[in-house]
Amino acid sequence: MDISFNEDQVEIRNQARRFFENECPIEYVREMFEDERGFTDEIWAKMAEMGWMALRIPEEYDGIGLGLTDLCVVLEEMGRALSTGPYFSTVVLAAEALIEAGNDAQKQAYLPKISTGETRGTLALFEPDSGPDPGYIQMEASSEGDGFVLNGTKLFVLDAHTADFMVCAARTEAGDDPAQGVTLFLVDTKAEGVSITPLVTMDRTRKQCEVKFGGVKVSKDDVLGEVDKGWGPLLKVLQKAQIALGADSVGGAQKAMEIAVEYANIRHQFNQPIGAFQAIKHQCANMLVDVEGARSLFYYTTWAMEEEEPTTASIAASAIKAFAADAYRNVTTSGVQVLGGIGCTWEHDMHFYLKRAKFNQVTLGDSAYHREEVMRLLGV
Amino acid sequence: MDYRFNPEDEEFRKEVKAWLAKTFPEDEAPLKMETIEDRVNAYRSTQKKLFDAGYAGIRYDKKYGGRGGTMIEEIIVAEELAPYGATHGYGLNAIGMGMAGPVLNTQGTEEQKLQFLPKLLDGTHIWCQGFSEPNSGSDLASVSTRAVREGDHYVVNGQKIWTSSAHIADYCMLLVRTNPDVPKHKGLSYLLMDMTLPGVDVRLVKQLTDESEFCEVFLDDVKIPANMLVGEEDKGWGIALTTLMFERVMGDLNTANAFMREFHRILEMAKDVKRSGKPVLENAMIRQKLAQAYIELMVLKYNGFRGLSEVVQGGVPGPQGSIGKIIWSELHQRMSELALDIEGPYNQLMKDSAINMDDGFWQYTFLRAKGNTIEAGSAEILRNIVGERVLGLPKDMARAALKERS
Numbered sequence: 001m002d003i004s005f006n007e008d009q010v011e012i013r014n015q016a017r018r019f020f021e022n023e024c025p026i027e028y029v030r031e032m033f034e035d036e037r038g039f040t041d042e043i044w045a046k047m048a049e050m051g052w053m054a055l056r057i058p059e060e061y062d063g064i065g066l067g068l069t070d071l072c073v074v075l076e077e078m079g080r081a082l083s084t085g086p087y088f089s090t091v092v093l094a095a096e097a098l099i100e101a102g103n104d105a106q107k108q109a110y111l112p113k114i115s116t117g118e119t120r121g122t123l124a125l126f127e128p129d130s131g132p133d134p135g136y137i138q139m140e141a142s143s144e145g146d147g148f149v150l151n152g153t154k155l156f157v158l159d160a161h162t163a164d165f166m167v168c169a170a171r172t173e174a175g176d177d178p179a180q181g182v183t184l185f186l187v188d189t190k191a192e193g194v195s196i197t198p199l200v201t202m203d204r205t206r207k208q209c210e211v212k213f214g215g216v217k218v219s220k221d222d223v224l225g226e227v228d229k230g231w232g233p234l235l236k237v238l239q240k241a242q243i244a245l246g247a248d249s250v251g252g253a254q255k256a257m258e259i260a261v262e263y264a265n266i267r268h269q270f271n272q273p274i275g276a277f278q279a280i281k282h283q284c285a286n287m288l289v290d291v292e293g294a295r296s297l298f299y300y301t302t303w304a305m306e307e308e309e310p311t312t313a314s315i316a317a318s319a320i321k322a323f324a325a326d327a328y329r330n331v332t333t334s335g336v337q338v339l340g341g342i343g344c345t346w347e348h349d350m351h352f353y354l355k356r357a358k359f360n361q362v363t364l365g366d367s368a369y370h371r372e373e374v375m376r377l378l379g380v
Numbered sequence: 381m382d383y384r385f386n387p388e389d390e391e392f393r394k395e396v397k398a399w400l401a402k403t404f405p406e407d408e409a410p411l412k413m414e415t416i417e418d419r420v421n422a423y424r425s426t427q428k429k430l431f432d433a434g435y436a437g438i439r440y441d442k443k444y445g446g447r448g449g450t451m452i453e454e455i456i457v458a459e460e461l462a463p464y465g466a467t468h469g470y471g472l473n474a475i476g477m478g479m480a481g482p483v484l485n486t487q488g489t490e491e492q493k494l495q496f497l498p499k500l501l502d503g504t505h506i507w508c509q510g511f512s513e514p515n516s517g518s519d520l521a522s523v524s525t526r527a528v529r530e531g532d533h534y535v536v537n538g539q540k541i542w543t544s545s546a547h548i549a550d551y552c553m554l555l556v557r558t559n560p561d562v563p564k565h566k567g568l569s570y571l572l573m574d575m576t577l578p579g580v581d582v583r584l585v586k587q588l589t590d591e592s593e594f595c596e597v598f599l600d601d602v603k604i605p606a607n608m609l610v611g612e613e614d615k616g617w618g619i620a621l622t623t624l625m626f627e628r629v630m631g632d633l634n635t636a637n638a639f640m641r642e643f644h645r646i647l648e649m650a651k652d653v654k655r656s657g658k659p660v661l662e663n664a665m666i667r668q669k670l671a672q673a674y675i676e677l678m679v680l681k682y683n684g685f686r687g688l689s690e691v692v693q694g695g696v697p698g699p700q701g702s703i704g705k706i707i708w709s710e711l712h713q714r715m716s717e718l719a720l721d722i723e724g725p726y727n728q729l730m731k732d733s734a735i736n737m738d739d740g741f742w743q744y745t746f747l748r749a750k751g752n753t754i755e756a757g758s759a760e761i762l763r764n765i766v767g768e769r770v771l772g773l774p775k776d777m778a779r780a781a782l783k784e785r786s
Contacts, residue, residue: 001452002382003689069381261771275773276780278764284771285706285763292703296683297675303381319675371671378674380647380661 003299005073013073019050020081026349029205032084033352036198037162038207039085048117053091056099061111068240069302072247076298079251082352084205086120086159092244093158093237094121097167101184101225101233110165110186123237124154124168124187124211132366134238135178135231139213141170141185146220148172150185150193150213156363160196160209163189168213172228184230186222193217203359205352239314241364242321243305246298249324249360253294253331256353257287260335267340274338283334290327297323315377322367322374328357383685389452396435396460403429404464416593420506420548423472426464427503430457437501440485445498451691455633462637471638475544476500476507478631480553482623483570487611492572496551508549510540510573510597518761520555521564521617525599527556527571529606529613534558534571536579536602542755546582546595549575554604559614568616572608579603589747590730628701629691632684635708639715640677642745646670646719649737653722660722669718676711680704702762702770709752709759716746 005013023046032038047053056071057063071091078087095114098107098121113119130136139152150170160166166187173181189196193216199208225233261284264275274280301316308316332354336343343350361367385393404426414422430436431445438454440446447453481500484492499505516523525538536556546552552573559567573580579602584592611619647670650661660666683704687697719742720727731740753759767773774780 001385001685001689001692003686004693005381257771261773264773272777273774275767276776278760278776281767281773281776282760282763284773285766288766288771289703289706293676293679293683293707296686297679299381299686300383300678300682303383307383316678319678322672323675323679368668371668371675374671374674375667378647380651380670 005069009070009073012070013077015050016052016074016077017080019046020077020083024081024083026082026352029082029084029352033204036207038159038204039162044085045117047085047087048115052087053095053117054115056091057095057111057115058099058107061107062115063111068243068305072243072298072302075244075247076251079248079253079356080255082205082252082356086122086162086207088206088241088244088248089122089158089163090114090120092241093123094163094165094167096237096240097123097184097224097234100236101230105221106186106224119165120159120163121165121167122157122159122163124157124160124166125234126154126156128153128155130155132362132369134365136176137169137171137178137182138176139168139170141172141183141218143172144217148183148185148218148220148223150187150216150218152213154211154213156199157196157209157211159207160189160211161198161207165189166211167224169230169234178231180231181228182230182234183227184224184234185218186224187213187216187218191216191218201359203352203355205356206359238364239317240305242317242370243298243301245360245364246294246301246320246324249328249357250291250294250298252353252356252360253287253291253324253328256328256332256335256350256357257284257291259350259353260284260287260331260338263339280338283338287331287334290330294320294324294327311377315374318365318370318373318377321365322370325357325361326367328353329361332357385452385456389450389456392453393456393460396457399433399435400460400464403433416548416591419472423506424503427473427501431502436503437481437497440481440497440501444485444493445501451630451688454630455688458630458634459637462634462641472545473500473503473506474631475509475549475553476505478627479509479624480507480551480572482627483553483610483619484572486623487570487619489607491607492610496572505550506545506548508543508546508552508575508595508597510543510546510552510554512542513539514541518758521568523555523557523568525554525556526560527558527569527604529558532606533603534606534609536571536573536599536604538599540597540599541585541594543582543595543597544593544755546575546597547584547592551575552597553610555616558616562614565617567614569613570610570616570619571604572610573602573604577602577604587747588750589744591744591748625697625701626691628704629684629687629697632680632687632701632704632708635704635712636677636681636684639680639708639712642715642719643670643673643677645738646673646715646722649719650722653724653726653737655724660724666718666722669714669721673711673715673718676707680707680711683707702757702766705757706759706762706766709749712752713746713749716742716749720746 051064052074054063055066059065098110125134127139141148141150166189168185168187169182171181172183175181193214195212197210199210201208264280264284265273267274297320301320304313304316335350339350342348434447435457437446438449442448484496513523527534527536552575554571554573556569556571557567558569579600581598583596585594586592587594651659653660690697723737726737729736730743
């Protein structure tokens with residue numbers, strides 16, 4: 001038993017911490033928050049040079065072939081730094097879908113270019129009536145010739161406006177059981193009939209889009225995995241993404257707590273630092289309980305995903321999604337309160353963390369959805 | 381990251397499992413309310429069996445009746461014992477197993493170890509802890525029970541309160557003031573007190589649970605032999621601290637195991653109990669609360685594992701200990717209240733009712749759990765500790781001024 005990062009992981013973390021402090025300080029985040037694209041090509045290229053795009057991609061596709069925990073080390077730092085840009089959508093959602101479900105030709109076509117940062121992808125999953133349920137997929141893919149035609153609307157698609165391709169989940173057979181009749185398609189974002197509209201969102205460190213599919217033609221070669229059987233591999237991708245969001249939440253909550261505690265130490269009222277008042281101190285202590293609890297669950301989950309049997313791993317993946325995002329929300333909510341007036345301003349950084357926490361809570365199934373998943377997986 | 385135990389440890393687990401199955405054929409005993417006599421008898425008989433088989437006092441040296449084993453082996457025994465619930469004595473003699481034993485093992489004299497450890501481990505002795513006083517609760521270092529050295533004895537006068545199980549205890553870990561003329565933390569000592577000594581008067585305090593488990597202990601010219609001093613005179617405050625950091629790890633993991641057993645019982649109850657003719661388990665709000673409890677139990681367990689890993693790797697446990705106590709105490713209150721929510725109107729039925737559920741276990745547990753955020757460091761004191769020692773926030777003005785003076 002050894003619950004700690006190994007030397008390589010510590011090195012990855014240190015490199016990432018330095019990178020974000022030097023290359024993507026909060027000034028960059030602020031600029032990108034208001035920028036429709038959300039990142040600069042320069043930073044994207046530098047991130048690729050760090051090897052982060054290639055981290056999980058197998059070596060035969062020009063990747064590094066590391067594990068989920070290694071990826072989560074980087075993601076925790078990204079959360080801490082409020083990293084902007086399409087890393088999560090490309091590396092965690094699109095690349096993992098290709099790794100999970102792609103055939104050799106598809107992997108050859110996409111993964112080496114993702115590794116170098118040349119290609120960006122995303123996942124088109126949620127629909128106007130899905131609510132928080134990733135399994136509610138009704139968009140139609142009808143068979144035509146030896147291919148398919150996609151019609152419908154996908155919502156809250158991350159970074160579609162800057163992506164080169166999407167993995168789109170659609171129904172090839174009517175019904176409401178995601179395990180039956182859902183197929184994954186690789187769709188070029190420039191394909192005829194695809195229209196992408198960026199949405200005006202609360203957390204603009206992440207960019208979300210509405211994507212309309214009006215008779216978009218895809219060939220059978222662009223079916224990712226098997227027809228009608230897309231949900232199995234997609235679920236595995238989603239579970240890894242849930243853990244990735246857990247990592248982001250832990251990193252963000254840790255930093256938000258540090259900001260609040262620092263302020264509680266230097267801000268004086270009634271002739272003493274406000275952190276000496278138990279009303280403030282105990283809010284800070286609660287932040288630590290949330291952060292350390294989420295961290296303990298996060299470490300276990302990264303390990304469980306690769307080592308435990310599927311049901312146990314799935315429970316852990318839902319548990320971390322709900323708990324870490326809620327913890328992040330709690331920490332940032334108290335964070336604003338500890339900061340007082342300045343916490344309600346645009347000038348202070350806390351609101352960026354609060355907004356990111358609210359994104360992490362609701363995306364890929366909200367906390368209530370994942371608690372219900374835990375119950376389902378417990379067999380009740 | 382590796383959450384697995386070594387293959388040798390897993391072999392040990394198999395051995396323990398087999399032994400338990402053979403020794404306690406009534407697996408998964410139902411949760412039920414037991415009288416204190418039942419609990420004491422169950423504790424002593426279980427502990428004796430564990431002791432005879434070499435599974436008691438895993439980390440203690442063989443010459444003190446222990447196994448000379450590792451913390452991991454101790455965790456394994458605790459995990460495997462957990463489903464046997466009420467027959468497992470950790471709860472009844474938590475002070476003996478969690479405090480007296482570890483403190484004596486690390487700080488006691490050879491004579492003390494030989495005298496007390498074997499009888500602790502084989503279930504003979506039950507211990508209590510004389511810490512709190514009527515005027516010394518969270519401000520524990522202010523205790524005023526006085527011990528004056530006279531020849532080869534200490535003469536002790538004062539009053540302790542909230543002393544769990546004092547009425548059934550054989551010995552007491554007693555915190556006393558040996559020097560009133562120095563700052564309060566610096567004049568305290570630890571004595572081992574025989575509860576049968578003349579001048580020890582134990583009175584039960586009836587609790588909100590209807591039960592009496594806490595006691596008042598009046599000490600009137602009690603003569604305690606001087607060789608019952610643990611560590612050095614006036615150094616009592618520091619003695620327990622490091623030892624207990626390690627014990628918190630075991631405590632958190634034991635708690636996680638015990639609560640997981642309670643959780644599964646609550647889940648079963650939600651299947652059985654009806655609301656408008658349908659199982660309560662179909663109620664969305666109840667399902668959300670059940671899932672949240674399960675998730676928090678995972679948090680408690682894996683937070684404890686992080687502390688365990690630090691110990692296994694040769695380090696000192698970090699802040700997880702205090703955090704674990706905050707988590708489990710509040711979680712237990714929510715869980716036991718959830719059990720009442722599930723029972724609905726039946727939750728008013730106490731253990732003597734003919735149609736109660738689970739023999740009134742949840743009524744008792746809900747009420748008893750109110751003490752969880754008070755005993756062994758109140759929720760507020762723990763938050764002060766975490767805020768000041770982990771996060772580095774300043775002490776409040778009043779306490780800082782006191783510190784200045786001391």
